[in-house]
Amino acid sequence: MTISIWRYSHLALAVSSFMFILLASITGIILAFQPISEQFEPYKISDFNSVTVAETISNLQDKYPEVIAVQVDANQFVSASVITNNGESLNGYINPRTATFIGDKIEVSKFFQWITNFHRSLFLKSIGRFFVGFCSFLLFLIAVSGTVLILKRQGGLKSFFSKIVKENFNQYWHVALGRLSLIPIIIITVTGVYLSAIKFDILPKSAINHQIDFDSLLETPKLNTADFSVFKNTKLSEVKTIEFPFSQDVEDYFIVSLKNKEIIVNQFSGAVLSEINYPLVTIFSNLSLFLHTGKGSVLWSVILAIATVNILFFIYSGFAMTLKRRKSKLKNKYKKDACKYVILVGSENGSTLPFANQLKEQLLKAGETVYIAELNKYNAYSKAEHIIVMTATYGEGEAPANANVFLQRLKTIKQVQGINYSVVGFGSLAYPDFCKFAIDVDNALALQFKQELPVFTINDKSVESFQEWISLWNKNRNLPITISQQKLAAKPKLNHTITVVDKTIAETQLDRTFLITLKTNTNKFNSGDLLAIYPENNYRERLYSIGKVNNNIQLSVKLHENGLGSGFLNTITKEAIFKARIIKNKSFHFPKKASKVILIANGTGIAPFLGMIDENKNKAETHLYYGVRKRESLNLYNQSIKENLNNKQLTKLNIAFSQEEPKQYVQDLLKQDALFIAETLKNNGVIMLCGSTAMQNDVLAILNTITTQNLQLPLSTFKENNQIKTDCY
Amino acid sequence: MKAIKTLLVLGVLAISTLSFTTVTESTSYKCMIQMINYSGENAYVVISLINPEGEYEKTLYVQGDDDEWYHDISEWWKFYGKKRANIDAITGATIAGGARNISVLEIEDSKIDTGYSIRFETAVEDQDYYTKDVEFALTKENVKSKKEGSGFIRYVRMMPN
Numbered sequence: 084m085t086i087s088i089w090r091y092s093h094l095a096l097a098v099s100s101f102m103f104i105l106l107a108s109i110t111g112i113i114l115a116f117q118p119i120s121e122q123f124e125p126y127k128i129s130d131f132n133s134v135t136v137a138e139t140i141s142n143l144q145d146k147y148p149e150v151i152a153v154q155v156d157a158n159q160f161v162s163a164s165v166i167t168n169n170g171e172s173l174n175g176y177i178n179p180r181t182a183t184f185i186g187d188k189i190e191v192s193k194f195f196q197w198i199t200n201f202h203r204s205l206f207l208k209s210i211g212r213f214f215v216g217f218c219s220f221l222l223f224l225i226a227v228s229g230t231v232l233i234l235k236r237q238g239g240l241k242s243f244f245s246k247i248v249k250e251n252f253n254q255y256w257h258v259a260l261g262r263l264s265l266i267p268i269i270i271i272t273v274t275g276v277y278l279s280a281i282k283f284d285i286l287p288k289s290a291i292n293h294q295i296d297f298d299s300l301l302e303t304p305k306l307n308t309a310d311f312s313v314f315k316n317t318k319l320s321e322v323k324t325i326e327f328p329f330s331q332d333v334e335d336y337f338i339v340s341l342k343n344k345e346i347i348v349n350q351f352s353g354a355v356l357s358e359i360n361y362p363l364v365t366i367f368s369n370l371s372l373f374l375h376t377g378k379g380s381v382l383w384s385v386i387l388a389i390a391t392v393n394i395l396f397f398i399y400s401g402f403a404m405t406l407k408r409r410k411s412k413l414k415n416k417y418k419k420d421a422c423k424y425v426i427l428v429g430s431e432n433g434s435t436l437p438f439a440n441q442l443k444e445q446l447l448k449a450g451e452t453v454y455i456a457e458l459n460k461y462n463a464y465s466k467a468e469h470i471i472v473m474t475a476t477y478g479e480g481e482a483p484a485n486a487n488v489f490l491q492r493l494k495t496i497k498q499v500q501g502i503n504y505s506v507v508g509f510g511s512l513a514y515p516d517f518c519k520f521a522i523d524v525d526n527a528l529a530l531q532f533k534q535e536l537p538v539f540t541i542n543d544k545s546v547e548s549f550q551e552w553i554s555l556w557n558k559n560r561n562l563p564i565t566i567s568q569q570k571l572a573a574k575p576k577l578n579h580t581i582t583v584v585d586k587t588i589a590e591t592q593l594d595r596t597f598l599i600t601l602k603t604n605t606n607k608f609n610s611g612d613l614l615a616i617y618p619e620n621n622y623r624e625r626l627y628s629i630g631k632v633n634n635n636i637q638l639s640v641k642l643h644e645n646g647l648g649s650g651f652l653n654t655i656t657k658e659a660i661f662k663a664r665i666i667k668n669k670s671f672h673f674p675k676k677a678s679k680v681i682l683i684a685n686g687t688g689i690a691p692f693l694g695m696i697d698e699n700k701n702k703a704e705t706h707l708y709y710g711v712r713k714r715e716s717l718n719l720y721n722q723s724i725k726e727n728l729n730n731k732q733l734t735k736l737n738i739a740f741s742q743e744e745p746k747q748y749v750q751d752l753l754k755q756d757a758l759f760i761a762e763t764l765k766n767n768g769v770i771m772l773c774g775s776t777a778m779q780n781d782v783l784a785i786l787n788t789i790t791t792q793n794l795q796l797p798l799s800t801f802k803e804n805n806q807i808k809t810d811c812y
Numbered sequence: 813m814k815a816i817k818t819l820l821v822l823g824v825l826a827i828s829t830l831s832f833t834t835v836t837e838s839t840s841y842k843c844m845i846q847m848i849n850y851s852g853e854n855a856y857v858v859i860s861l862i863n864p865e866g867e868y869e870k871t872l873y874v875q876g877d878d879d880e881w882y883h884d885i886s887e888w889w890k891f892y893g894k895k896r897a898n899i900d901a902i903t904g905a906t907i908a909g910g911a912r913n914i915s916v917l918e919i920e921d922s923k924i925d926t927g928y929s930i931r932f933e934t935a936v937e938d939q940d941y942y943t944k945d946v947e948f949a950l951t952k953e954n955v956k957s958k959k960e961g962s963g964f965i966r967y968v969r970m971m972p973n
Contacts, residue, residue, distance in 0.1 A: 151914050151915075152914060166842075166973050170839065170840050170973060172840050172916035200878065200880060209937070209938055282853070329969060329971065330971055
């Protein structure tokens with residue numbers, strides 16, 4: 084479905100009403116404190132719920148010659164208006180058990196009165212009331228469209244409350260708080276609209292008309308007020324107001340307004356003369372007033388205040404996101420039919436655009452003609468030779484907002500000339516469907532055009548990865564493009580403190596490889612997750628696959644000449660402390676339940692597997708295929724592998740030495756064990772791959788041969804079933 | 813010397829107490845206002861004491877506690893608006909169409925049967941304003957009677973306490 088209609092409405096509504104909503108929210112937050120402050124007044128008696136109407140009325144009539152009215156407010160404070168023996172009138176709170184006065188009526192302070200007035204009419208009287216009511220309705224629509232957006236983002240009703248992937252502060256909290264304060268905000272807005280509607284006479288009339296036959300009123304039998312059964316059977320807590328008879332005339336009577344009805348009681352006999360239930364309109368009005376103001380409930384007032392503070396935050400974060408999106412607009416120097424290169428961008432919130440714009444600018448600098456457009460604007464490009472798609476993925480593998488009709492347009496719009504294409508996918512490994520849309524686009528493009536480079540995925544907007552792709556592409560195209568890192572790099576958030584526990588020496592090792600053990604301030608990571616380090620404390624990032632051994636991070640690192648990451652890790656000494664970031668890599672965790680697990684690695688790719696085997700306390704059947712250059716290369720791992728073989732956490736080890744007779748690669752071992760591997764996949768076993776990309780490509784090719792020959796199925800079937808997991812570099 | 817000083821102080825005290833306790837006997841009256849069935853905002857009702865010359869003398873009660881609307885009750889506002897006497901003790905809530913309300917009015921006994929009258933003026937936001945919705949002379953008979961209204965008030969009943 085088109086997400087853009089909802090997003091557009093959400094924004095348009097917010098833009099058109101935010102000034103009013105802002106004012107109403109600020110005043111609303113202040114007003115929430117009025118009912119709270121009232122609740123702390125000491126006028127409520129402890130056993131209020133057991134007091135009957137008869138008790139209070141007879142107490143009052145005993146104590147004062149004249150009683151005019153009794154009122155019970157939302158705080159369950161009882162007030163009475165009486166005339167004393169001295170002929171003075173008195174109006175204030177009483178103790179309903181003793182009828183003694185305990186305090187003057189709380190005057191709503193001038194300040195709160197002023198704010199209330201502003202809140203409901205902006206001092207514009209009727210016009211203001213209409214505006215406030217209307218904006219309340221708009222806010223309701225904003226809440227509804229926001230709910231739809233959350234549903235789309237989270238991928239359905241079931242995952243409405245599942246984890247939100249954090250892209251940035253504003254986006255994360257806009258969604259997170261939106262979810263939480265959704266219900267209070269909808270209640271505030273609906274009741275706000277209702278309260279305004281009452282003022283404008285839109286709702287049906289709610290007047291109660293008692294029909295009393297005055298001719299048949301009797302002064303007998305005359306009973307004491309305290310003995311009226313209706314008063315004895317009614318608790319004061321059910322009462323809103325009691326109006327006492329105006330005079331001793333039998334035609335004057337008690338009018339008692341209860342929570343749900345109004346009754347009229349003969350002042351002599353105690354007979355109920357009339358009883359009328361409130362119409363629904365009145366009940367809704369009372370409910371709306373309570374829900375909107377929180378009168379009488381500290382808890383609800385606090386909830387309302389918090390929800391309203393959130394509205395302020397939504398205004399801020401919503402506009403911040405919009406401005407950010409606007410900033411990355413697409414501009415072109417050449418017309419679409421004049422360009423050799425076409426860059427197509429798919430982005431949900433604009434974070435992919437700076438990358439695309441950089442590429443465009445650098446191509447222009449190199450003297451090429453480039454056209455850049457959103458994926459949804461896909462069109463015929465008569466001079467295009469190369470299409471580069473740079474796209475993010477939204478929700479559960481869906482297209483982002485500006486790319487949702489691309490696949491359809493691709494089918495209908497035909498290009499005349501032959502075109503090469505490359506796809507770059509942007510995403511986060513924290514999502515289960517990492518870069519899925521980019522892969523879908525690649526598959527769809529393959530039907531019409533020639534693939535120049537396979538899909539290249541970029542995790543967490545990594546500038547480093549993007550550069551890597553650029554260099555691959557440069558090589559293919561013979562172009563001299565360089566990317567300005569400063570423009571793209573956002574300073575990463577380093578939230579983990581790392582202490583070096585142990586480190587072997589690289590220089591004495593045959594492959595200049597070393598093991599480093601690090602301690603972190605968190606336990607929430609798994610073997611297969613990635614450790615991102617920033618050796619120069621800037622945008623340059625290096626990723627290492629983590630092996631979790633004894634709750635520490637264990638990395639296996641090969642020291643490269645002038646290697647940024649390996650050099651850094653090699654120079655730090657024991658007990659040194661540095662900051663880093665752990666990236667969840669859910670798609671490369673050891674399977675929780677699998678009949679068999681086959682681990683395939685070469686070189687330092689063994690690092691995550693060492694952790695997985697160490698953690699395999701359940702002794703799930705695990706086979707390791709490992710390729711190294713020479714026997715000595717194994718020295719680093721020998722001890723732990725032996726231990727694990729002994730205690731059955733590792734079932735079998737198969738090693739290939741590429742520089743010792745018989746010269747073998749890990750692929751060759753797989754070929755030999757083809758039947759075993761086919762069997763494993765058939766029985767829902769899992770194969771995990773870690774190491775160089777060269778090895779990955781070869782291994783995947785061999786696995787594909789094995790499955791097609793032995794199981795008559797392509798390897799992709801098992802990939803889709805999550806039986807093949809890879810993490811290569 | 814000392815004795816004279818004491819006498820002087822006592823004398824001043826005596827005079828001042830006498831002059832400030834102007835003994836005014838007053839009676840409280842119950843007053844019930846029954847509104848007609850109109851629709852719209854609640855009504856503001858101002859009850860005033862009118863002197864024999866037909867001018868405002870004192871505000872007895874104000875049904876309506878939001879003073880931003882007071883100037884809409886224009887005749888009374890000309891009297892009240894200048895001085896803004898403190899009327900916190902004699903203000904109540906506005907009265908809805910069809911509703912009734914009972915309040916207690918304090919009226920000095922010297923104002924009965926001496927040409928004074930009582931005035932009820934009413935105003936409703938965006939609707940009419942009645943300067944003399946109900947007005948009648950303060951006589952012993954009238955203060956325990958029922959008077960029909962001409963605007964938003966159906967009738968007013970009064971009763972001495």
